[in-house]
Each structure stands twice: as C-alpha cells, then as structure tokens.
Amino acid sequence: MSVTGGGSLLLAWRLKDKRVLIVGGGDVASGRIEAVLVADALVTIISPALGLHPQTRHFIENSDRVTYHDRVFQGHDDLDGVDMVLTAIDDVEWSRQICALCRELKIPVNVADIPPSCDFYFGSQIRRGPLQIMISTNGNGPKLANIIKKRIEGTLPENVEEAIEKIGALRAKLRERAPGVGGLLGKKRMRWMVSVCNTWSIDELARLGNDSMEKLLVEGWDKGRVLKPHETGVAVPWWWNIPPQVTPGIAGFTCGVAVTVAIFILRRR
Amino acid sequence: MSVTGGGSLLLAWRLKDKRVLIVGGGDVASGRIEAVLVADALVTIISPALGLHPQTRHFIENSDRVTYHDRVFQGHDDLDGVDMVLTAIDDVEWSRQICALCRELKIPVNVADIPPSCDFYFGSQIRRGPLQIMISTNGNGPKLANIIKKRIEGTLPENVEEAIEKIGALRAKLRERAPGVGGLLGKKRMRWMVSVCNTWSIDELARLGNDSMEKLLVEGWDKGRVLKPHETGVAVPWWWNIPPQVTPGIAGFTCGVAVTVAIFILRRR
Structure with a gap:
C-alpha cells in the first residue's frame, strides 16, 4: 500500500480555556470567533470599533469569554500568553508580520486569505451537538466543500x-x-x-x-x-431500523403499485 | 444567537516538509504514520524493532520520508527541530513525561489514549483525492464516528x-x-x-x-x-443530474409498476 500525499492532517484542536487572539472584527473574523467559542476558548479581539461586523459586536456584548480592545494590533506584547492567533484583516503586509511574530513565539497561526502564512486551514463544518464534521478540499474549492457539506447534512440520521x-x-x-x-x-x-x-x-x-x-x-x-x-x-418498531437509503425505494414501489392498479381499474370501467 | 460549547476547533493542519516524531511503532502508531504521510510530513519513528507492526515496517522500508531509530525515546535531544509529536506506547508514565517535555518546548503533541495529554485529537477520516472529511464525536464514541463515516462515504458523489x-x-x-x-x-x-x-x-x-x-x-x-x-x-444527459436521493424512488416506482403489471397478466391467463 502506498500513500498519496497532498493532503493535510485533520485534527480536533482542544481550546478549552485556552487564549485565542483574533485580530480583526469583520465578517470572516466573526466566523472565527464563533468557531473558537464552540471549543470553549477564551477570546481576545483586537479591532477598531469602526470595522466591527454586527455578529462580532454581538459576541463582544453577550459572551463573558470575550475580551475586546478597540484598537489595531500593536505587536509583541499583544501575543503575551496567547495560545493561538487568527487574523482576518485587509492589510496584507501587517498580516504577514503578525504571522512572523507568531512563528517566532511558536504560536499556531492562521492568516485569512494568505495560505503560506497559515499553520492550519479551516474547512466547512457541521455541528450537531457532540458531533462535528469538517469537510476540506485542501484549498481547491471552498464552495464545493460547502455543497458537499449540505449533502452530508441531509443524510445524517435525525437523532x-x-x-x-x-x-x-x-x-x-x-x-x-x-x-x-x-x-x-x-x-x-x-x-x-x-x-x-x-x-x-x-x-x-x-x-x-x-x-x-x-x-x-x-x-x-x-x-x-x-x-x-x-x-x-x-x-x-422494526421499520424504524430500515436504512434511510431504502425508504425512497419502498415509497417509490408503493406508488408504482398504486398507480398501476388505479390505471387498470379506470380502464375496466 | 448563542454558542453551545463543548466542541473542538476542527482544523486542517499543514505538515508539508514538517518534522513529525512518532514514538511507538504498533497498530495505533502505524495509523498515525499513514495520516502524517498523507500530509507530506517528514517522519521520524522511534521504537524498538521488536514491537513494530507490519504496516509500520512497510512504511519504514518503502518511504523515503521516513527515518527510523530502533530504540526507545531518550528525552530532550529527540525533540530537537521537531514540529509535532505523536506517541502511541503502552507506558503511561513515560507518555506523560514526553507530553510534559513537548509542552515545555511548545511542540503540539498527541498521546494516544490519554486525553489530558493531547493538544488535539484525531477523528474518523475519509480521503478521496483532494477531499478530506473528518468526523469527530469529541471523544464520546469513536465507533459511532466510524459508523457515521461509512454512511457519509456511501453518499458522496462518485466523481x-x-x-x-x-x-x-x-x-x-x-x-x-x-x-x-x-x-x-x-x-x-x-x-x-x-x-x-x-x-x-x-x-x-x-x-x-x-x-x-x-x-x-x-x-x-x-x-x-x-x-x-x-x-x-x-x-x-439531464438524467445524470437527478439528485441521488431520488434514484431509489424512481427505481422503486418502476419495479412497482412492473410487478403489478406482471401480476395482472398472470391472473388473466
């Protein structure tokens, strides 16, 4: 058996009570904040209030796990005691510098939209209570990952x-x-x-x-x-345990029988 | 919207040309080796030859990305330049010590079977070319994750x-x-x-x-x-784009019609 490379190592990273720094507060940042709150992290957000997405504002106002600083990222001191850094700002040069600082301090970092500055990527995610599913196309097609995600969501057993x-x-x-x-x-x-x-x-x-x-x-x-x-x-009841793939077949069969019988009856009249 | 915690942060960790140390060479270790080779890591295995799983031996003999040391883990020096550590050995005390060393050096570590000594967990994984899917039950039921994995595998479009x-x-x-x-x-x-x-x-x-x-x-x-x-x-052809959930219904319907017609014909004779 040989191994085909080109993939990533998919992981469930533990963040319970770890300190995650989010640089930025826009649309992408608000998604990141939600993802790390799901994992029970302690979140610090650094972003000028002007650029805050309503969802980010909501997290700042309603979660006791979120600390907010209304300013831009200032450097080394902001990384003190931080376990993970996620940046989502428009300034490419500044992003790269934050990444370099993190690498120096061996803090895992993800810089939105700049793959080489990422120690890890995010994928499309499904959350159903204790069940979490991630779909990654290894950067080939985020939208396709989303389409596949919806298909999978539709096939998960209800309970x-x-x-x-x-x-x-x-x-x-x-x-x-x-x-x-x-x-x-x-x-x-x-x-x-x-x-x-x-x-x-x-x-x-x-x-x-x-x-x-x-x-x-x-x-x-x-x-x-x-x-x-x-x-x-x-x-x-035994019929609850019928595999879900079989159900449409049975329904189709029943319809087929019913329709044919109906046609026969109508033609006899 | 409030966020329900208790989850992990699912990630695709980049390992291309990163150095991963695997301590142990048994069944579990061989699975880990495969997972990191998929991500193009450079792997070092430390494990006495006696305990090697055939699959581990296969990787050692056939992959030019694998370096093997026939001995037990010896401490600090073995972690020099290492980017990630995965241990899968039976010695619980030794495992915990390796974990402590890694934490000191800020090297991400997973110790098989000892959750508190893990910075991250593995989940059930599906690999289809560039597509990777991970199913995590957050430690509640690895076997159930596997069952869900098989369901999902069955519903993925063929190409x-x-x-x-x-x-x-x-x-x-x-x-x-x-x-x-x-x-x-x-x-x-x-x-x-x-x-x-x-x-x-x-x-x-x-x-x-x-x-x-x-x-x-x-x-x-x-x-x-x-x-x-x-x-x-x-x-x-348009019928290729029929959603796969509909196909068994159509097949069932056709069968239903065929069976009913057959019964009518047989009864007429």
Missing part, C-alpha cells in the same frame, strides 16, 4: 446527536464501573463498547435511558455479553 | 474528487489570468467561482477539460458571466 450523547454517557458509566487507563481492561472496555454500537441502531442508542444503561452494564458488561435493545426495554 | 481537482485547476488558471491578493478583484474572483459551482453539477465539473476551462475563462470571466455547461461543450 444522531442524542445517540452520541448516550453512548458517551454509557462509556463514562463503564469507566466508573471498571476504572483504569490502558492495558487489557482498556481493550476489553473498548471491545464491549464497539459491540454495543454494532448491535444497536442509532435510533435505539438515542433512546437509551438511565435504567436501560444500568441494565446494559449489570446484566451485560458484568456477565461479559451485550444485551439486545429489547432485553433492556428499549425497542423501536 | 467528487475529479470535480474538486477540476475546480482547483480552474481557480489556479483564473488566478493567473487575474492575479493579486485580496481586495475587490479577490472578491470578484471568489463570486465568479461560487457562481460556477452553483451553476454546474458535480458530474459536469468532473468533466471539465482544458478546452472547456479556457472557454469558461475567455467567454465567461472576461465578459463577466458564467457559461452553462452545454455552452462550453461539456454536457451530461
């Missing part, structure tokens, strides 16, 4: 976020019940969780409650097996 | 990578024709590219050739308009 939340809760309960990092136990825990995900549909996982989780652990994990949904009292 | 490559090429040609960074021209270029993506289907974009790109630029961009596919000689 996928509940399913993920429930599986996260089950995993936490399992860790409490069988604690420890790594080793054989870690592998056993992982295998069991994988079996649960393979046995239960997303609809069924989404309906897991505290009682059924307890049952799964006491009568399942403790006895080295994975209960089926109906054994824990969680059951959805 | 999506060709479409992205072609749109990338068109964009590069447009930049040559109307060069310059940012400003009004940059915005005009962006708007025109967006119109092309909105007017052309993915199938049509995938069939763009050099001639049709030239035509799009000369008779389109230069005259401030976006040509339709048939105007450039690229045309696909």
Whole structure:
C-alpha cells in the first residue's frame, strides 16, 4: 500500500480555556470567533470599533469569554500568553508580520486569505451537538466543500446527536464501573463498547435511558455479553431500523403499485 | 444567537516538509504514520524493532520520508527541530513525561489514549483525492464516528474528487489570468467561482477539460458571466443530474409498476 500525499492532517484542536487572539472584527473574523467559542476558548479581539461586523459586536456584548480592545494590533506584547492567533484583516503586509511574530513565539497561526502564512486551514463544518464534521478540499474549492457539506447534512440520521450523547454517557458509566487507563481492561472496555454500537441502531442508542444503561452494564458488561435493545426495554418498531437509503425505494414501489392498479381499474370501467 | 460549547476547533493542519516524531511503532502508531504521510510530513519513528507492526515496517522500508531509530525515546535531544509529536506506547508514565517535555518546548503533541495529554485529537477520516472529511464525536464514541463515516462515504458523489481537482485547476488558471491578493478583484474572483459551482453539477465539473476551462475563462470571466455547461461543450444527459436521493424512488416506482403489471397478466391467463 502506498500513500498519496497532498493532503493535510485533520485534527480536533482542544481550546478549552485556552487564549485565542483574533485580530480583526469583520465578517470572516466573526466566523472565527464563533468557531473558537464552540471549543470553549477564551477570546481576545483586537479591532477598531469602526470595522466591527454586527455578529462580532454581538459576541463582544453577550459572551463573558470575550475580551475586546478597540484598537489595531500593536505587536509583541499583544501575543503575551496567547495560545493561538487568527487574523482576518485587509492589510496584507501587517498580516504577514503578525504571522512572523507568531512563528517566532511558536504560536499556531492562521492568516485569512494568505495560505503560506497559515499553520492550519479551516474547512466547512457541521455541528450537531457532540458531533462535528469538517469537510476540506485542501484549498481547491471552498464552495464545493460547502455543497458537499449540505449533502452530508441531509443524510445524517435525525437523532444522531442524542445517540452520541448516550453512548458517551454509557462509556463514562463503564469507566466508573471498571476504572483504569490502558492495558487489557482498556481493550476489553473498548471491545464491549464497539459491540454495543454494532448491535444497536442509532435510533435505539438515542433512546437509551438511565435504567436501560444500568441494565446494559449489570446484566451485560458484568456477565461479559451485550444485551439486545429489547432485553433492556428499549425497542423501536422494526421499520424504524430500515436504512434511510431504502425508504425512497419502498415509497417509490408503493406508488408504482398504486398507480398501476388505479390505471387498470379506470380502464375496466 | 448563542454558542453551545463543548466542541473542538476542527482544523486542517499543514505538515508539508514538517518534522513529525512518532514514538511507538504498533497498530495505533502505524495509523498515525499513514495520516502524517498523507500530509507530506517528514517522519521520524522511534521504537524498538521488536514491537513494530507490519504496516509500520512497510512504511519504514518503502518511504523515503521516513527515518527510523530502533530504540526507545531518550528525552530532550529527540525533540530537537521537531514540529509535532505523536506517541502511541503502552507506558503511561513515560507518555506523560514526553507530553510534559513537548509542552515545555511548545511542540503540539498527541498521546494516544490519554486525553489530558493531547493538544488535539484525531477523528474518523475519509480521503478521496483532494477531499478530506473528518468526523469527530469529541471523544464520546469513536465507533459511532466510524459508523457515521461509512454512511457519509456511501453518499458522496462518485466523481467528487475529479470535480474538486477540476475546480482547483480552474481557480489556479483564473488566478493567473487575474492575479493579486485580496481586495475587490479577490472578491470578484471568489463570486465568479461560487457562481460556477452553483451553476454546474458535480458530474459536469468532473468533466471539465482544458478546452472547456479556457472557454469558461475567455467567454465567461472576461465578459463577466458564467457559461452553462452545454455552452462550453461539456454536457451530461439531464438524467445524470437527478439528485441521488431520488434514484431509489424512481427505481422503486418502476419495479412497482412492473410487478403489478406482471401480476395482472398472470391472473388473466
């Protein structure tokens, strides 16, 4: 197997309580601010009030995680204690200088619209509760990334976020019940969780409650097996588990039958 | 609009010709090696030969971007000039120490299986040429991420990578024709590219050739308009542009008609 290069390393960067500096306050900056607030960052915005996008203003006024300075970026001192820098200003030369300063201080930096000054790029993103999806075309076509994003959004199961939340809760309960990092136990825990995900549909996982989780652990994990949904009292009608790709086929078939029968009946009269 | 936290910042990290140190050579490490090779990194692997996964061995033997040291990680000196560190070893204490060293040197680090020692996480990934998609459940359910990944893979248009490559090429040609960074021209270029993506289907974009790109630029961009596919000689039959969600419905309908007709004919005999 050979590896085809030309890609990037897609990552979920942890920003909880990290300090992110945003230079600029326009349209692009407001998108950046939202993205880092999603990740629980502490945000500092440096931008003259004149150029603020209404959305940026909204974040400044309503989020206790945002600190705002009504001025331009002034240099070295503004980078003190900063964990990440995102710039979105029109001044290309100034942008490049901020990037150089960041590189010197080893602070990860993204300069909007100047790829060589970026340690990382953003992609089109989907957020559904704990689920995050990023679509990157590696700079080839941001708009196409957006079109693909919409297609994917349309195919995600409706209650996928509940399913993920429930599986996260089950995993936490399992860790409490069988604690420890790594080793054989870690592998056993992982295998069991994988079996649960393979046995239960997303609809069924989404309906897991505290009682059924307890049952799964006491009568399942403790006895080295994975209960089926109906054994824990969680059951959805079988037709809920029909894969969504099949549904239009069935609907089409039914219509086809109905239309043909109707034509036959009408012709007989 | 308020922002719900608890997420991460999804990024496409640039690694072209950056030095990535992988500590460990097992199953997990081999996946990491592949991921960073995709991003054109220069990889150093430190791991005793005894624990090497066949896949890791394959990369060591076949990639000129991989340097291998048959020993354990020895400390500070191993981090000299390194841009990113990924560890996947069983020794939890040693892992934490490597992490501490990296934090001191401000080198981004991921320690497999020890979330607090990670500056970033990996997610389930899809790669289709220049298209990369990452699915992250923010640590709630890696297996579910995988299930969602497979669903998404099944819904991606067949020639999506060709479409992205072609749109990338068109964009590069447009930049040559109307060069310059940012400003009004940059915005005009962006708007025109967006119109092309909105007017052309993915199938049509995938069939763009050099001639049709030239035509799009000369008779389109230069005259401030976006040509339709048939105007450039690229045309696909109209039924190629039927949205894929509709196809099973049509197929089902046809089957329904056929089956009903067959039943009527058989009953008449």
